[in-house]
Amino acid sequence: MKKKHNLSAALGLAALLVTAMAPAVQAENLAVPVGSQADRSAISLPSNGMSQASVRQRWGNPLDIRGPVGQPPISQWHYTDFVVYFERDLVMHAVVKRQKN
Template sequence: MHRPTLLLSLLLGLLPLAAQADTIEIPVGQQGDSHTPLPARGQLQRSVLDQFGLPDEEHKPVGNPPITRWDYRDFSVYFENTHVVDAVRHHEPRAAQPPAPATQPAAN
């Protein structure tokens, strides 16, 4: 067998394996605790401090205009200068649920 033909045969043989991957989709409403309030766009840093306290971690400004990130336990806040431009909840994977037991047909 020629080398290119062998390679092509191998690739075509592996193609069905790649098509069997699972895709997990998490609806936006289920991505994190929706009960945790988040800072509003346009809110001042001082107001965020008053409402949520000191962040767990504060990252240095990056870029022009400067964008700063404050990390809290459940979310991060992004500031442009001193105003909130976005706040996002951290992803928390749910505990894996054990597979349901297989049902056995009733014995006659």
């Protein structure tokens, strides 16, 4: 019985020491001023689920193609004002590029 008590006390002390030595976790919020965010309503963007062929037909050839990388394969098509992200052949997301002043 005494061995169980000693083991329990030792485990409790070990847990306390590990907790005390662990670094504090901090989160940081990043605020982007509204004026510097891109206006998605001012530009025509590909919709999620569109095929690469449909994007090419509507917006033409991209200026740059990066990828595919990873599994599933993800590629990026860069246009003048936006970037389109594809998973395999379908649009996952389109992002408006920030305009430089």
